[in-house]
Amino acid sequence: MRENMSVISLLLLIVGILESFAAEWNTKDYMKREHCLVKPYQGTGMTMPYWDFMGSTMVTNNYIRLTPDIQSKQGALWNSVPCHVRNWELQVEFKVHGKGKDLFGDGFVIWYAKERMKAGPIFGNQDYFQGLAVILDTYSNHNGAHSHQHPYISAMVNNGSLHYDHDRDGTHTQLAGCEAKFRNVEHGTHIAIRYEKDTLTVSTDIADKLGWKQCFQVNEVKLPTGYYIGISATTGDLSDNHDILSIRLFELDLPDDPKDQEDRSQIVPSAAFYDAPRERVEDAKQSGMSGIKLFLLMLVGALALIACVVIAIMLYQKHQENSRKRFY
Template sequence: MAAAVPYRSLVVLMFQVLTFLVSGEWNTKDFQRREHSLVKPYQGSGLGVPQWDFLGSTIVTNNYIRLTPDRQSQMGAIWNTVPCYVRNWELHVQFKVHGSGKTLFGDGFAIWYTRDRMKSGPVFGSIDNFVGLAIFLDTYSNHNGPHNHNHPYISAMVNNGSLGYDHDTDGTHTQLAGCEAQFRNKDYDTYVAIRYEGTTLTVSTDIDNKSGWKECFSVTGIKLPVGYYFGVSAATGELADNHDVISIKMYDLDTDEARSNDSPLYTGLPEALSAEAPRDRVDDSKGSYLLGNLTGWKLLVIIILLVIGVGVCAMVGIIIFQKQQENSRKRFY
């Protein structure tokens, strides 16, 4: 009986430690929801990936999921099959955008939280006039709109289905906020974090290999309903890049405020109370609208033809000038 006391104490101690560890995990702000996450190894028991569907040119490898290859006119997407009913969440996407282009590349990719899924379209591979939230990681600018930022550029848009995304202005007339982010062709891992807590949307990046988040922007007055789907899509046009997804991790923010919030879950249409009113598209008065569709190799051909034309005009001018000089000398003698 004397030996039973230490054994019983040890059991109690182990139980207390286990309880502490479990409760500590649940009370942190980073409880991962695996039904909305995607990590290696990707494949399940069959050919598919559990709880994720694929669209378009998407291929699955051992180390990454490639939405588009570095080829023209490609579109790919990956969509979660499980609707999200978490009130406050944070999504971490590890990605890599890379390609052979040095000065011209595109188009980019988008991270979605939307009502509709698995529908291809013109907005980075997904549908326009969507319902939900989109985070655009745009790598190409055609400089056809009133904006003064460089690319790559990250921006956010909340839509109730009534707004369209205008590629010619990089969506600046409907965006909530944005920031420049040089995430392309990095030799190390790059990440973006999307945090939705209360009515605040915050987007942060880790693209400097510093193992820490840097805030891109934060916007308040955002209302997102539950029951929507997470997805990532990408597209290439006349210009191209590899758009790779390495991992997607979704976290349930189990904060004190979240636990004390007993109000019903929001199920209405998405709203952005603090967003600027949509403005009309304004074309460049200097005539850039004439070149709006001349991108990539077409624009290069135009420049080459202009250079050749100037050279021909110069040569003709020189020949005419020499003829005039010869005629002048003949009249003099």
């Protein structure tokens, strides 16, 4: 009996030691609940703890719909607590779906931005923002000879001076991108945005295989702490349902990171590398005539044709009148 008690005591001691090590190892590498949003979404009344929503956003028991499948809608969801984590991974489960078969849009953006709740033209958020935008674009406006299909995921880092150019699908300011066929998938789809030691990595799980597939990775990306996490979506002439199912942010435990204790609150967002811009068809054909010029030219031609017809009729009538006078 004493031997059994000794064995049990030894096992309990080992378990206790392992638990203490595990507790110490997990002090930082865990989910930050103030930056997460999981079911059930509702708090008291129509509010959600740590989150605000605006525009057409609708909260249900199973999803948060930023926009319905209706034209000209904007919706956004913003964390009310600034994120002071140095190294983090943000995981978002979402669904984009609608009735459109060939034409649909526009898409949504996952933000890590200095300002929150600012409606604007960039997928429902302001232009000239400061921070990081991961853009999930479902609509190609065909303004250029793109080497990729849509839906398309890309990233943009802005210090407040850059304009997101919808006419070029943002290709002149993107860090990197990849195709991702996440639209009209029956199950929830996932994206992971990992910011670790100034390296930005975006991965997806579109096939629901519980495994990440890297979309792109960009080094030397500088992001400050104290910015806000948000998601916004928009529809225009085309539309889709943009649904958010869950948001989870994990703080990464990187004891070997020499910059882990560095004050990052005042740095300016920046990136050392950008994708080479892809030229539009219009860029290569500057001699092409604009629609207004073509319309004016056609109008002048039509007026000239009408004037010629009127003059011809007048000359013909004058000729007939002169002929009658000679006859009499």
